[in-house]
Amino acid sequence: MKMDNETTATAPSEIELKFAVDPSDLAVFRNLAFLADVAAVQTSLSATYFDTDDHALYRAGYALRLRRSAEGTIQTLKGPRIGSAGLFARSEAEWPVPGEALDQGLLESALPGDLLAITAGRLAPVFTIDTERTEWRVEAGGGFVCVSLDQGIINAGDRHASVTEVEFELQVGTIEAAFALAEAAARRVALHLQPLAKSERGFQLLGAAVLPGRQKADPLAPPDITLAIRRMMAGLIEEIAVERPGVLAPGDPEAVHRLRVLLRRLRCLLDVAAETTTTRSFAKPTRTVRRAFRRLGTVRDLDILNSAVPQNAEIADGALVLIAAERQRALAKARRTLGGRRFAATMLDLLAFVEIDAPVSERPFDRKAVLELPTALARRWRRIGRSLRPSKLPVKARHKLRIEAKVFRYTTEFFGEFFPEAKAQKRRAKAEDAVRDMQTYLGRLNDRRNVERLARDHLGGAVTTALGLTASAPETAELRGADRAFKRLVGCKPYWT
Numbered sequence: 001m002k003m004d005n006e007t008t009a010t011a012p013s014e015i016e017l018k019f020a021v022d023p024s025d026l027a028v029f030r031n032l033a034f035l036a037d038v039a040a041v042q043t044s045l046s047a048t049y050f051d052t053d054d055h056a057l058y059r060a061g062y063a064l065r066l067r068r069s070a071e072g073t074i075q076t077l078k079g080p081r082i083g084s085a086g087l088f089a090r091s092e093a094e095w096p097v098p099g100e101a102l103d104q105g106l107l108e109s110a111l112p113g114d115l116l117a118i119t120a121g122r123l124a125p126v127f128t129i130d131t132e133r134t135e136w137r138v139e140a141g142g143g144f145v146c147v148s149l150d151q152g153i154i155n156a157g158d159r160h161a162s163v164t165e166v167e168f169e170l171q172v173g174t175i176e177a178a179f180a181l182a183e184a185a186a187r188r189v190a191l192h193l194q195p196l197a198k199s200e201r202g203f204q205l206l207g208a209a210v211l212p213g214r215q216k217a218d219p220l221a222p223p224d225i226t227l228a229i230r231r232m233m234a235g236l237i238e239e240i241a242v243e244r245p246g247v248l249a250p251g252d253p254e255a256v257h258r259l260r261v262l263l264r265r266l267r268c269l270l271d272v273a274a275e276t277t278t279t280r281s282f283a284k285p286t287r288t289v290r291r292a293f294r295r296l297g298t299v300r301d302l303d304i305l306n307s308a309v310p311q312n313a314e315i316a317d318g319a320l321v322l323i324a325a326e327r328q329r330a331l332a333k334a335r336r337t338l339g340g341r342r343f344a345a346t347m348l349d350l351l352a353f354v355e356i357d358a359p360v361s362e363r364p365f366d367r368k369a370v371l372e373l374p375t376a377l378a379r380r381w382r383r384i385g386r387s388l389r390p391s392k393l394p395v396k397a398r399h400k401l402r403i404e405a406k407v408f409r410y411t412t413e414f415f416g417e418f419f420p421e422a423k424a425q426k427r428r429a430k431a432e433d434a435v436r437d438m439q440t441y442l443g444r445l446n447d448r449r450n451v452e453r454l455a456r457d458h459l460g461g462a463v464t465t466a467l468g469l470t471a472s473a474p475e476t477a478e479l480r481g482a483d484r485a486f487k488r489l490v491g492c493k494p495y496w497t
Contacts, residue, residue, distance in 0.1 A: 229277060402443065
């Protein structure tokens with residue numbers, strides 16, 4: 001499935017599912033039933049990646065390498081990819097080359113002219129990847145899938161990162177065959193979607209940012225709501241897969257908050273999918289996502305409490321030690337959830353929903369989705385409209401109203417464009433402004449009350465009072481602001497009717 005010298009790097013030629021796997025699971029993986037009677041091929045690979053000093057190729061979505069093995073040296077140019085969350089479909093041009101230098105002439109036949117001009121004379125080695133690869137060619141679904149296990153290390157100057165990952169590359173047949181093998185493996189081993197190529201992780205070590213979402217396919221054609229849900233879900237699954245390692249590794253406390261926001265958005269989308277699509281049930285993935293969200297929520301609460309404790313109070317030292325110990329226990333529990341087979345299998349299951357589908361032209365028109373989307377929006381709207389104004393609500397009810405407002409805002413962000421008429425968009429803008437303002441005021445109220453609740457739960461009433469963490473400040477301004485925003489919101493006309 002590689003391209004020869006006369007083929008430009010424009011058409012997808014590599015389609016694979018890629019997963020991170022824990023080294024402790026490798027023995028189990030090597031003994032999976034579908035690998036038992038297949039000959040394994042061992043290969044040592046050493047790759048050097050090239051780019052300009054400002055990473056022009058990487059920023060354009062390309063990766064250029066020389067890979068050496070016992071069979072010789074191959075020059076490879078991979079182009080921007082189409083796909084999501086571990087499913088790679090990208091152009092790949094390969095040429096055997098003599099020696100250890102790039103063949104500029106081959107690049108001229110594959111790189112776009114503008115990029116060729118930018119990189120001319122500036123390409124140099126930027127990092128290396130050394131890999132021990134084990135490959136099995138497995139017959140599946142009437143075709144063949146190359147199953148690869150890679151163990152290696154990325155070396156970028158004085159920075160290093162280990163690699164342990166599994167790939168299911170489709171060679172002959174349909175993508176369902178690769179999914180079937182991956183799902184069979186996931187019943188024994190936690191396979192976590194890995195949307196970043198090794199080259200991307202190399203550039204991360206050099207300080208480059210993760211590239212934005214993958215190239216999109218054809219624009220959406222409303223009212224194909226089912227297709228829209230798939231595409232939005234693909235983006236969220238990818239973002240979750242990128243953020244998950246940040247929670248598992250030390251050094252980035254904000255990763256907990258970012259991942260929690262993504263899981264909340266995915267929960268919201270799953271709820272809408274369950275109400276509007278005819279294809280499947282989302283009950284199990286919703287439970288798994290909710291479980292991970294709750295466990296991350298405990299960690300986030302302790303982070304909030306930690307930041308609220310006065311650093312210069314004598315009594316604070318003991319409180320901070322207690323909070324740190326509880327956070328460590330909560331984080332360990334969250335990491336077990338995020339690292340387990342259940343979470344990994346759920347993400348794979350959702351990716352299968354996203355990627356395995358008949359072409360739009362061949363799929364029956366999903367009339368249920370078209371009819372149910374306005375109903376789903378109206379249902380979320382009514383949950384807000386049935387509420388008393390914020391100043392008349394107890395603390396718990398105000399918190400619930402804030403969550404309902406957030407769910408409505410997410411749903412509007414997901415699906416507001418499906419009502420493109422000028423009047424609908426004007427109504428939508430007014431509703432979004434009002435709900436955003438109400439969330440701001442309710443968020444301030446929640447933060448103040450939440451700190452006191454957390455302090456009393458974890459530190460006790462006496463310490464809470466001694467540290468000055470009681471919510472004694474007046475709330476009049478925030479309540480008035482929340483009331484005004486609530487009145488504006490419930491006075492808006494629905495944009496979906």
